Structure formats: structure tokens, C-alpha cells
Amino acid sequence: MKMYMITILSAMLLISCGIKVEKKETLTEITKEEIKKETKAMETGKDVKDVKDKSFDELFKSIKPEDITDNIFKLVGQDFTVITAGKEPDHNSMTASFGGVGILFEKPVTWCFLRASRYTLELIRKEHTYTMSYFPDRYKEQVLFFGSKSGRDTDKMKENTLTAVKTPSGNVTYKEARLIIECKLTELTTVSPDDFYTQQGKEFITGAYDEVHDYHKLVFGEITNVWVEL
DSSP: OHHHHHHHHHHHHHHHHHHHHHHHHHHHHHHHHHHHHHHHHHHHGGGGSOGGGSOHHHHEEEEOGGGOOSOHHHHHHTSOEEEEEEETTEEEEEEEOOEEEEEETTEEEEEEEEOTTOHHHHHHHHHSEEEEEEOOGGGHHHHHHTTSSOTTTSOHHHHSOSOEEEOTTSOEEETTOSEEEEEEEEEEEEOOGGGOOSHHHHHHHHHHHHHHSSOOEEEEEEEEEEEEEO
16 A cells, blocks of 8 residues: 555546646747747847837937947947938938047047038038937947948938937937937047057058048047937
């Protein structure tokens, strides 16, 4: 009788353990699937929803300049900056890979290094305001397209598939951006080969001068607003 009861209890225990293991495996599979979905959602970001039908306020929130958490070396050197100036419909964007952020005259500022012939620079001089926008990697092709031709002589702004939108201040940026920095022109300085102490720097500056007969400009802008995607 004891052996019979032991056998029954053993069978019940094994069945019980089997059920628990099966549930655990099922939960593990569910968890894995949820992680995959979450990861996909994070990768696609605002692609999940149609941003074209959303307003600026539905897509972005304001933060302080000191709350920007991005690595500036990746932000500028790898993600690239899209600088946009001018008012709709006469605005223009360009791609830039030189620049940074810091403090000037006790204000948070950005700086960029622009060729003198840039149409965007012409609009910065005219309006004294501009945006610096940064995008997820999936928009790299569109970002680089802004640097492929001049907006002065082509319709490149209409050819790009990114969606232009005005900030509350009236500056132009794009709904697909993940970080937007609005700037007010503070200083514009012309560089000279004599300002550079490396051969690479001198050659870069003189090479550009030979093409457009003017030297690069250092553009400093006070940060007036920072926006991040919701």
C-alpha cells in the first residue's frame, strides 16, 4: 500500500513539475516575444505612427540645454547636423559634420564651421535664427541628401521626403527629428589660413577658398530652445 501511495505521489509530483516547467517555458517565450516587439518599437520610433498628420506639440517636448544627454562627438561627427534657416516656404537645409556646443558670454551656444558659399549661411545672415536638427539612423540617407546639392539652384527641399514643420518660434525643422536645437545668431567670424597651426587645417581652408574665393565662417548661435521627441 505504501509503495502504491508513493508511486501515485511521485507521479503527481512529476506531473506538477511538468506543468510548472511548461508554464515557465511559455512565459519565457512570451517574454522574448514582448522584448522583440519592444525593441522593434524602439528602433522604428515615430515610424510607428504617421508623423505627417501630427502637430509639433504632439511630437516634441521642451528641455533645458543642460539636459541634453547625447554624446556630442557622435551627435555631430556620426549622426550629422542638419542646419535649417529661412522661413517657409523659402527655407533651406544643409548637412554639417563640424561643430559643437559650449558656453559663450555666459550663454549656452552651438558653433558650426560653414563654407562661405552656403545658401543656408546666407539665410542665417538674413534671419539671424536657425535650427540644428538630429535624426535617427534610419533617416541617414535623407540627412546626407541635404549636403548633395545647393538649395539656391535646385528644388532639393521639395525632393527630400522629410516633413518640414515650424517650431513655436517660427523656425523650420522636421517632424522626423529626435533632437532639435534652436539658435539665435551671436557671432559670425571669417577664418584665415594663418589661424591654423596644422597643415591639414591650412590646406582645407585654402582649398575651399580657391573654389569660392572666400574663407570659411565660424558661426556661433545662442541656444534659445531645445526640443526632444516624445
